[in-house]
Amino acid sequence: MTQARDPKERSRIERYDPVSIEPRWQARWEELGLHRTDLDDTKNRYYLLTMYPYPSGDIHIGHWYIKTPTDAIARYQRMHGKNVFLPIGFDAFGLPAENAAIKQKISPRDWTMSNVANMRRQLRQMGATFDWSSEVVTSDPDYYKWNQWFFLQFLKAGLAYRANSPVDFCPNDGTLAREQVEGADRRCWRCGAKVEKRDLDQWYLRVTKYADELLDFSEIRFPDPIRMMQTNWIGRSEGGEIVFESAPSEHHPGGEEIRVFTTRPDTLFGATFMVLAPEHQLVGALTAPERREEVAAYVARAQVATEIERLSTDREKTGVAIGADAINPVNGERIPIFIADYVLATYGTGAIMAVPAHDERDFAFAKQFGLAVRQVVAPAGAEGEALSEAYVAHADDEALVNSGEFSGLPADEGGRRIVARLEEQGKGKPAVTYRLRDWLISRQRYWGTPIPVIHCDQCGIVPVPEEDLPVLLPDTVDYAGVGVNPLTRDEAFLNVKCPSCGGPARRETDTMDTFMDSSWYWYRYLSPDRADFPIDHDRVETWTPVQLYTGGAEHAVMHHLYGRMFTKMIRDLGMVRQNEPWRRVFNQGQILGADGERMSKSRGNVQDPDELVSKYGADTVRLFLMFMGPWDQGGPWSPTGMGGVYRFLNRVWALSLDPHYREPGDPDAGTLPDGQDEPAARAALRAAAHRTLRDVTADYEVFHFNTMVAKLMELTNTLFRYRGSSVAGVEDWDEAMRLVLLMLAPAAPHISEELWSRRLAARGEAWSSIHKETWPTVDETAAAESTREVPVQVNGKVRDRITVPADADSAAIEAAVLASPRIQQLLAGRAPDRVIHAGGGRLVNLVLRDG
């Protein structure tokens, strides 16, 4: 039998050398077309999408953290007979290319494409099963042509429009969509610069049309936090729109309608003044002559203030009276009108009825300006007391007070009745307001999709005819520096004949928000070469909605919302039938630098995966990323523990290639652990393997990769205890090893392929890839235990453990418990007052009253 070996024999098995194994298998898989998906085979299709990277230059560990578990899912599903499509591409337009071009004096295209080339190489190192034949690069005219085409369809359908309005403007990046302005101090999401306001003519997509529909998540499975964030972002508020009229005065005839939106129509009797946004259209018409100067000064100041700083939300309220009154439609009362910058022009109607008794902001303003506070909602018994702060709470017993004929009604009902009354009189109606804005897509940048319109002095704005698409982005342009769009000075690009009148005209120089590109790329993946249409209708019908979309949570209210909007828009154009682009979105956590900060080159905390791969191999890096914690959690990068995963793979290697090995001098060589006999040892091996298979399968299903790896380690540790024993290498051992390799295959595809091929060779069987194997099924009989340990509690504290046959019923367990000497001692002759059998005999709790 096996015996201690000479130390020299340690090297008798080949060392695990991932660096030589991995590229070999990667080449082989590619050669065999193992990852090429037949898109016309529509059986068992599984569209697995992972966010395409921005070609910043290098793949970093964060990309691996998203993509390698995604690949494990792809491989796992293939082993279940699924026809998995896992495409990849590059989000290749955007500002960094332009900045690099200015700095390094190379063209954004060259910079981008050389990065793409490097990242393709790095992505291949992962050993991921990307189908490169469907690759999409958004800066290719073949791709962005279709952005332009979609834009023209939206224009025709009235879903795209041009408007002059104050827009958020970054000195570096130009126009930003509302979502791209971050934080209280309003900084650019990309460069962090302070965002200003500018009045500009810009292109919008009418996505507010979908506000209500976007709140319906029934056809898409998002993580809860993302759903909440989108819901908040859309910001639906229900209430009423109420029409006040301006009161007649010596300088003004009155009768001008001023509409306000309120979520609290029940407080209408408490309106003691009105506030307009400084930008409100009626400010000019309503302001009394003697107030004009002060009002104009405030309006000017407010403009500057919004441009410069609105840091604090609890700063002092400012505003000025405009010397006019409004008439409260419910009681005919005259209330003074103010302008103040705490009322936003962009929300609701840009005007509010101010109810200081029931709104904190109005209360602060009233205090500041000595205005009346009239309470109109009060909990029972609390009427008439002076308020030291706004009463905004909701009590069950509250009712309207000081509200004319509505007094005494519960607040909710009172509010509804007030709106109903006003509606009869044509002075109000129920209304809904959203925080969501239309999507502003114009960018004053070069490296993006040119917006396909032409400005003609005679004909105005003329869409580029579809047959003239794409409007090509000129490759040779002259950069003046940051903040200047070189297209505005490119005469060859600018000058064009008007498609309508043939006269001289100029091209639009704005390009599209790159979120346009990323809002439909998964449709293009299905037919990247199709020249006559953006998407292949039949394939889109059969392959989408995407089954699972993996990527970062940082896109919760941008990409994830735009993608949904875009699908709804093209659905309304009849191009797709589904309501949502993806069935399920999974957001993995973010890997931070070792310092806990976001990884970035400027902070110098970026982890380069190439370095790790050359040291440990891709399999170890993949497995480590899955093992370090729950996938949706992320966390600061720390390579501590990488060695443990590498050790684990080495142990799998050793077990697989040399089951009989024993340490020199090991006195246990050839013997079985725990005094087991051989049949018991064989059964234990099979049981361990099949229980692990059961658990690992469940973990793969729900993406619990960290525990999946832990359980494989456990099984490996068990096998190691039998290594060199009399059951090493027997049939049951061999079956366990087979299962280990199959379970490992999705996560660590190279080593499992290598060991699989050696295993086949050793058995004299012809080679075939482990990745074409079928996922094994659990043998429940083998997995079943013959005996079971039952913890015994007394009053909830574990006092003993007893071993019973696996099929023991409660009565048998109870008898065994009461027979235990330890328990008898604790009971001291008493009978338990209650015996709890928990979880189908998993645990017994004896309850004794009064100690």
Add this chain to the structure above:
RNA sequence: GCCGGAGUGGCGGAAUGGCAGACGCAGCCGGCUUAAACCCGGCGGCCGAAAGGCGUGGGGGUUCGAAUCCCUCCUCCGGCACCA
């Protein structure tokens, strides 16, 4: 301030009403080695000599039984920023 998530050994984490700390890292002990590394085996929450007691951010509650459910407070992370 509002919305959401989280808080468990020295560290990453496991357990989602039933044995707290699986698995791994770091550490300690032993084996192998001339030696070290590698490798192999073992120990490992805290207090205590032991019996035992205490222990999942703090406090309270529900339950035979709570890391897990409820209330409340604290801390950290993400999102929003006067949204009427």
